């Protein structure tokens with residue numbers, strides 16, 4: 001990642017979204033909007049951040065690009081490599097583990113023919129390695145697909161969710 | 167407990183859209199804030215009431231909320247901030263999400279009252295990024311309703327009081343739940359905790375005096391002000407006032423978030439959660455989220471669920487996340503999963519935490535793969551002891567306590583696995599994992 005990667009134009013929609021966030025912070029603290037900006041950019045452009053996109057965010061928020069890269073790599077919701085269109089995170093933390101999360105992961109790996117951490121060759125699914133508990137422990141086992149929570153999973157319920165994705 | 171006594175879940179009784187302003191008003195919502203706006207309670211009086219209620223922080227440490235609020239230089243002529251911690255990421259814990267989804271106005275009212283009491287005109291609610299699909303919009307919609315109804319903004323209802331509340335959305339990092347990591351994140355940086363002192367009440371967000379409170383702590387305040395501190399005291403037990411939401415998960419028939427009086431007997435809590443799944447035997451409980459010490463069944467079944475009792479028994483009520491494990495649970499596997507979490511989530515600033523969490527995870531993995539030795543067990547405890555108390559933030563302690571307690575209470579399971587090439591005691595032919 002470097003400045004040589006150049007930059008790209010942010011869409012009007014993304015700029016408006018970033019501006020909405022900047023307004024929440026005191027004068028001169030627009031850097032506080034960087035997480036929101038990266039969410040917006042990643043959402044609009046296919047699920048991951050390229051150096052050019054991060055540079056554009058840095059320009060927009062008047063931050064050194066390195067500070068944007070640091071943020072992008074620190075937080076687990078940002079992807080800095082190409083990943084499948086639909087992001088699947090199965091919680092395997094303690095409460096979910098006690099209620100069969102590992103079987104859910106195995107079911108998805110079998111169904112998609114990939115291992116956790118990989119994307120399907122057709123670019124449709126990304127099975128993310130989720131380290132955190134997603135705070136739906138009483139609905140264990142659970143997964144998050146494109147930010148939406150699905151609780152009390154069974155293999156059949158997983159199939160239904162995945163079948164419903166474009 | 168009678169339904170009308172519920173605090174944070176007061177609106178859960180409404181089947182249709184419990185989160186609306188209309189439903190919140192129907193359970194006495196915004197009456198406390200109205201009292202403040204009417205000048206019936208000044209800053210000092212609000213803080214006195216919160217102190218008198220005995221409310222202790224629900225974010226994990228159980229710190230008295232009123233006392234914390236009194237640390238703010240509330241009359242100092244500088245910008246001050248209140249920040250709500252809705253990062254909810256302690257494994258096992260899922261009640262703040264329910265407050266955001268089902269009773270967001272209780273949090274908004276609690277934030278408004280608390281911000282005013284501490285002389286803060288601006289408050290942020292830091293919500294974890296994974297909540298962006300449902301809890302975030304729910305909270306933002308409620309915020310808009312509150313603004314539209316004139317409960318927030320400049321010169322609220324002509325009182326001369328200014329309070330603005332903003333939403334902030336995180337992006338996935340357990341460490342942002344630590345209050346100074348959270349402030350770094352709010353400033354647009356990686357969420358690496360700060361050295362303390364200075365404490366946030368002196369030097370917090372953007373260098374200004376700041377108080378950070380948990381969602382449930384703040385959402386409890388309107389009811390305390392409305393019904394009076396004594397009402398809250400009377401619900402709980404000595405040292406643990408009021409209700410708390412227990413997230414009961416794991417091997418129970420009805421996992422769920424239950425708002426109950428503190429001091430409820432563990433047996434009753436278990437019964438409310440439907441009892442043990444499949445009628446199996448209780449083996450162990452983690453009573454307050456993955457960071458606290460595990461308790462063998464015998465050590466908890468006769469206790470009451472309050473801060474002092476659980477502390478005296480060698481653990482902590484933490485976040486009120488009660489993780490229930492039955493006789494089929496392999497304790498080595500549990501600890502390994504917990505250790506993986508702290509290893510993955512360490513921010514890496516302190517050597518004992520960064521290196522130590524990796525060691526713990528690798529040694530536990532080695533034991534599960536059948537190549538552990540008995541010396542590894544002493545090493546695990548040794549590494550944990552070297553992390554505990556030697557780091558910038560409490561994540562280090564949180565990584566150490568499970569290791570120390572699992573080995574203290576379930577050492578035989580680790581020894582069995584080492585002696586049997588990685589086989590768990592619970593899969594042994596004559597398995598009785600006592």
Ligand SMILES: Cc1cc2nc3c(=O)[nH]c(=O)nc-3n(C[C@H](O)[C@H](O)[C@H](O)COP(=O)(O)O)c2cc1C
Pocket residue numbers: 222223224225226227228229231234251252253254255256340341342343344345346378379380381383384559560561564
């Ligand atoms: C690693 C770590 C993670 C934490 N995560 C959370 C969290 O997700 N939510 C929370 O309210 N407090 C969390 N805390 C505790 C906060 O630092 C802080 O004590 C709390 O938000 C204060 O609120 P309270 O006084 O109302 O309890 C965490 C602490 C540590 C050390």
Ligand code: SF4
Pocket residue numbers: 341358359511512513514515516517519520557558559560561562
């Ligand atoms: S204890 Fe761990 S998580 Fe906390 S500041 Fe140190 S390295 Fe980071």
Ligand code: FES
Pocket residue numbers: 091092093094095096097133134135136137138140142257258259
């Ligand atoms: S343990 Fe899976 S959501 Fe909390």
